[in-house]
Amino acid sequence: MDYKALGLVAGIEIHQQLDTKEKLFCHCPTALRETAEHNGEFSRYLRATVSEMGEIDRAAKEEMKSNRMFRYYTYDTTCLVENDEEPPAPLNDEALAVCLTIAKMFSMTPVPQVHTMRKLVIDGSNTSGFQRTALVAFNGALPDGGQIETICLEEEAAQRVKDEVFSLDRLGIPLVEITTAPCMHTPEEVEQVAGYIGMVLRSTGKVKRGLGTIRQDVNISIASGARVEIKGVQELDLIAEVVRREVQRQQNLLSIRDELVKRGASVDAAGGTDVTALFKDTKSAVLKKAKKIHAIVLKGFAGLVGREIQPERRLGSEMSDYAKKCGVGGIFHTDELPAYGVTAEEVAQLRSHMHAVEPDCVVIVAGASEKQAACAIGQVITRAMIACSDRPVPEETRKMLETGSTAYMRPLPGAARMYPETDVLPVLIDDNRWAGVEIPELLTARAERFSAEYGIEKNYALQLASSDKLPLFEQSVKEGIRPKLAAFTILSTTTELRRDGVDIAKIPEQAYLDTWHAVQDGKAAKEAIPEIFRSIAGGSTFTEALAKLAPSVSRDELETIVRKIIAERKDFVAQKGMGALGPLMGVVMKEVRGSVDGRVVSEILRKEIAAVSGGK
Amino acid sequence: MDKKGVYITERDRMAVIKLDSGYNIGVPPVSCTLISRAAPVTPQQPQIVQDDKLPTLAIVSTGGTIASRIDYRTGSVTSQFNAADILTAIPELKEIANYRTIPLATILSENMTPPIWQELARAIFHEIKGGARGIIVTHGTDTMAYSAAAISFMVDSPVPIVFVGSQRSADRPSSDNAMNAVCAAAAATSDLGEVAVVMHGTTNDDACAIHRGTRVRKMHTSRRDAFRSLGTEPIGTVEYPSRKVTLTPDAVRRGTREPALHDALDPHCALVQFFPGMSANLLKAYDGYHGLVIAGTGLGHTSTTLIPVLKQLADNGTLIVMTSQCMHGRVCDRVYDTGRDLLDAGIIEGGDTLPEVALVKLMWVLANAPDRKTAVGMMQDCLKGECTRRSTHGL
Ligand SMILES: [Zn+2]
Numbered sequence A: 001m002d003y004k005a006l007g008l009v010a011g012i013e014i015h016q017q018l019d020t021k022e023k024l025f026c027h028c029p030t031a032l033r034e035t036a037e038h039n040g041e042f043s044r045y046l047r048a049t050v051s052e053m054g055e056i057d058r059a060a061k062e063e064m065k066s067n068r069m070f071r072y073y074t075y076d077t078t079c080l081v082e083n084d085e086e087p088p089a090p091l092n093d094e095a096l097a098v099c100l101t102i103a104k105m106f107s108m109t110p111v112p113q114v115h116t117m118r119k120l121v122i123d124g125s126n127t128s129g130f131q132r133t134a135l136v137a138f139n140g141a142l143p144d145g146g147q148i149e150t151i152c153l154e155e156e157a158a159q160r161v162k163d164e165v166f167s168l169d170r171l172g173i174p175l176v177e178i179t180t181a182p183c184m185h186t187p188e189e190v191e192q193v194a195g196y197i198g199m200v201l202r203s204t205g206k207v208k209r210g211l212g213t214i215r216q217d218v219n220i221s222i223a224s225g226a227r228v229e230i231k232g233v234q235e236l237d238l239i240a241e242v243v244r245r246e247v248q249r250q251q252n253l254l255s256i257r258d259e260l261v262k263r264g265a266s267v268d269a270a271g272g273t274d275v276t277a278l279f280k281d282t283k284s285a286v287l288k289k290a291k292k293i294h295a296i297v298l299k300g301f302a303g304l305v306g307r308e309i310q311p312e313r314r315l316g317s318e319m320s321d322y323a324k325k326c327g328v329g330g331i332f333h334t335d336e337l338p339a340y341g342v343t344a345e346e347v348a349q350l351r352s353h354m355h356a357v358e359p360d361c362v363v364i365v366a367g368a369s370e371k372q373a374a375c376a377i378g379q380v381i382t383r384a385m386i387a388c389s390d391r392p393v394p395e396e397t398r399k400m401l402e403t404g405s406t407a408y409m410r411p412l413p414g415a416a417r418m419y420p421e422t423d424v425l426p427v428l429i430d431d432n433r434w435a436g437v438e439i440p441e442l443l444t445a446r447a448e449r450f451s452a453e454y455g456i457e458k459n460y461a462l463q464l465a466s467s468d469k470l471p472l473f474e475q476s477v478k479e480g481i482r483p484k485l486a487a488f489t490i491l492s493t494t495t496e497l498r499r500d501g502v503d504i505a506k507i508p509e510q511a512y513l514d515t516w517h518a519v520q521d522g523k524a525a526k527e528a529i530p531e532i533f534r535s536i537a538g539g540s541t542f543t544e545a546l547a548k549l550a551p552s553v554s555r556d557e558l559e560t561i562v563r564k565i566i567a568e569r570k571d572f573v574a575q576k577g578m579g580a581l582g583p584l585m586g587v588v589m590k591e592v593r594g595s596v597d598g599r600v601v602s603e604i605l606r607k608e609i610a611a612v613s614g615g616k
Numbered sequence B: 001m002d003k004k005g006v007y008i009t010e011r012d013r014m015a016v017i018k019l020d021s022g023y024n025i026g027v028p029p030v031s032c033t034l035i036s037r038a039a040p041v042t043p044q045q046p047q048i049v050q051d052d053k054l055p056t057l058a059i060v061s062t063g064g065t066i067a068s069r070i071d072y073r074t075g076s077v078t079s080q081f082n083a084a085d086i087l088t089a090i091p092e093l094k095e096i097a098n099y100r101t102i103p104l105a106t107i108l109s110e111n112m113t114p115p116i117w118q119e120l121a122r123a124i125f126h127e128i129k130g131g132a133r134g135i136i137v138t139h140g141t142d143t144m145a146y147s148a149a150a151i152s153f154m155v156d157s158p159v160p161i162v163f164v165g166s167q168r169s170a171d172r173p174s175s176d177n178a179m180n181a182v183c184a185a186a187a188a189t190s191d192l193g194e195v196a197v198v199m200h201g202t203t204n205d206d207a208c209a210i211h212r213g214t215r216v217r218k219m220h221t222s223r224r225d226a227f228r229s230l231g232t233e234p235i236g237t238v239e240y241p242s243r244k245v246t247l248t249p250d251a252v253r254r255g256t257r258e259p260a261l262h263d264a265l266d267p268h269c270a271l272v273q274f275f276p277g278m279s280a281n282l283l284k285a286y287d288g289y290h291g292l293v294i295a296g297t298g299l300g301h302t303s304t305t306l307i308p309v310l311k312q313l314a315d316n317g318t319l320i321v322m323t324s325q326c327m328h329g330r331v332c333d334r335v336y337d338t339g340r341d342l343l344d345a346g347i348i349e350g351g352d353t354l355p356e357v358a359l360v361k362l363m364w365v366l367a368n369a370p371d372r373k374t375a376v377g378m379m380q381d382c383l384k385g386e387c388t389r390r391s392t393h394g395l
Helices: A058-063 A093-105 A187-203 A236-263 A285-289 A315-324 A344-353 A370-387 A431-435 A443-454 A458-466 A470-478 A483-499 A509-520 A526-537 A542-549 A555-568 A570-591 A598-613 B083-089 B091-095 B114-129 B144-154 B177-188 B280-284 B304-315 B337-344 B355-368 B372-380
Strands: A009-017 A040-044 A070-074 A116-120 A130-141 A147-155 A159-162 A165-167 A174-180 A214-221 A228-233 A292-299 A308-310 A331-333 A361-367 A396-400 A406-411 A418-420 B005-011 B014-019 B024-027 B056-061 B068-071 B076-079 B098-103 B134-138 B161-164 B195-200 B207-212 B216-218 B227-229 B236-239 B245-247 B269-273 B291-296 B319-324
Touching: A009 A187, A093 A130, A093 A147, A093 A174, A093 A187, A093 A431, A174 A187, A187 A214, A187 A236, A187 A443, A214 A236, A228 A236, A228 A406, A236 A308, A236 A370, A236 A406, A285 A361, A292 A370, A308 A315, A315 A331, A315 A361, A315 A370, A315 A406, A344 A361, A361 A370, A443 A458, A443 A483, A458 A470, A458 A483, A470 A483, A470 A509, A483 A509, A483 A526, A509 A526, A509 A542, A526 A542, A555 A570, A555 A598, A570 A598, B005 B024, B056 B114, B068 B083, B083 B091, B083 B098, B091 B177, B098 B114, B114 B134, B114 B144, B134 B177, B144 B161, B144 B195, B144 B216, B144 B355, B161 B177, B177 B195, B177 B207, B177 B236, B195 B227, B207 B227, B269 B355, B280 B304, B291 B355, B304 B319, B304 B337, B319 B355, B319 B372, B355 B372
Parallel strands: A070 A165, A228 A396, B056 B098, B056 B134, B134 B161, B161 B195, B269 B291, B291 B319
Antiparallel strands: A009 A174, A009 A214, A040 A070, A116 A130, A116 A418, A130 A147, A147 A174, A159 A165, A214 A228, A292 A361, A331 A361, A396 A406, B005 B014, B014 B024, B068 B076, B195 B207, B207 B236, B216 B227, B236 B245
């Protein structure tokens, strides 16, 4: 696909959690917890504040469609600041220092005086109803000529446990938000830039690692489409796919619109109809449970509501997302019916009741109340009208689904929804402070150094430098472990085990170090590492694993074993001479179950074979 | 590098600029160039239709913020006092009543004074006479309990007088202002017939507690449920969002009292907390005061070294009332020698009256009692629920 011709423009926002001792605006640790460990709960409502123009932000208004009560889990590692029951502490200086380091790594210009703002967020993920955020620096450069617009220091939001329940452990963890200019024009370019920025961030050694600690938001538009912001892409490998699928979605929405116009499709804005009576004897569990069922005829939409716009997503999915904002579970449409317990007769009755003809599609929603059903059908009407309008791709904030497709979240927020956080004093970044910010070695540079100093192959070194086991590698080198042994274990052994279904995450870093020391001290063979790891991942301690898999064999014992094996295969050795070394090697290793270094076995074998065969 | 933005203010010798992105940054003023002056924008005035079938409540504002507006172009937050603005911000209020708003003062509650209590009492009385079904007083939380006590003594009211405020600023979406205001309006239209403070009952947005105006205290600096009834249970609750009001049998009912205003106060009174090692000279400074409340230790004690000075003050005409810094329980100066000596020195026991309520009461009693003997009697009587005759189990 020629993305440049399509006018693809993309920019990214990268959110990276920082690994500081304390949270951004309180003195709680930045520790993530299991929800089962929570020690309290409380519940709140959020409401948008009226702005000077008498308006409520459109994204906020959308969230307020249902007056939802949010529940929050507290922990012994959270405090009244997270509960929005106490004013914030001063801006965490450690976090600011990391942010300035990153800013300097991108050659940015710092803001002379940093002001913390409140950014309106009323989806429940912030107990206060706003996210505290401060612009720290701007105008950074990327190596390929791209531009970074800003870097902000923000507080992380609370983690959604389920529906309207949030966990407060994550709320307040420092986060840097890096925003690039809309300077990318292909999906691959987006992936490269995101990868580079991630590498720079990890180079500081002060960012959190692991899934969920870095999130990318992607801003995408194509020439006749609209700007869409896709939230929460957690895996770098998926970014390019997300961009490709969004382009596909926008193109399909455009072509559906063309088809609708050709058919003379129309939507009656006031056409929502109560059809509850039609389904009073229905077998569909969803409809049976509903207090009110509303329907709308979409004239000329037949077949298009069910048309796929990106993998697993149809125009109907978009309508469903809109309807869900009113609290309903989703929608049914005649492109997919009869199904879900709705019979062909019921569909026929519905069509006839709604005066729908063949080119029409009928959509129904099931609500727990008249208000909810009316709200949901109103949302379906709104989305259907957009589909056949001049601008069939609405400007939206969307969330990424597992495979790289996306679902509607809310309208793009209006630009101005920030006001000062008066409880936090501004912080001066004077010339002295900026001059004193030290730039750490880039991971790419570190990789070159590994390659040069330790003789590790270049590609391998780069993988190692960007691995989340880098601190482990550096520690191992410091402890005198052979760099190649550590690198091989970290990059190859674990990958193979993971492919085998072994849960690598269960192996503590100390076990890596213990294993390497055992190998270097001759207590275990290099070849035994996978088995030791497998055992530890299965729940053994390192000592248990070592005892089980690699009972220590002394050199004397080993020589006895070797002599015994040679004696048992006297003829074979006599016949093959040194040629027997290879085959016997396997026999010995099996006998000692990998507990001895292969080199030692080979050395003894060579000596003993020579003694028996007279050096033949 | 050039950035365009709106100049907001100057802070710590830096010019605060709001960028298009909404962020504020501080830059040296010399680095700014004026491009143009922003045209002033007049805020839209919302139109509100009131429902004649609903009762009318009077909202007297003293400075506590019940509603605010944010100008996202400048980031400025302004408090709103007129009915239309309040109803735009908190639409549920429209379902409860019609409102008349009386902007009495716009002060931080720490700047409250007895003369403003008097103005407040008169304004409230005027609204009661004018037929208001109930009164809501918006008030900063710091001294709300003092004001509620003052109004309790100054105004006899057949209708509820409800003090309300917010612990978390009204500009934040999580503010307790809206729920407190809705619950206050519900309480103000209920069967209640006395002065009360209506604020969050717990940290949850599920119910407000109705506290008697003379038994309530701010017990936390920042939590929503900072207000607590001491030595008694709250006199009622308002559930949210159902707005169901439940009153205890103890709560004074609507129509029980005839309206009356006794707005005289004697401000020459003080409250002093005793502490170990307190110098007698500190107390000497109160010479000439008409009334003095002491928050003593335990059952109501000061060190014996202070007793001669206290006796001298009492002999010179200062009415001295003993309360306890324990907050819970009543004083009893008949148990230990020190207490008996204090009584001999002419000090009056304040029962289980809270120290700051005793102060407000003393101001009122001294201005309204015909003579000292009556004043002493009134200080020992329970007038508006400020003290209890018996300490009940469990509180
Ligand atoms: Zn905290």
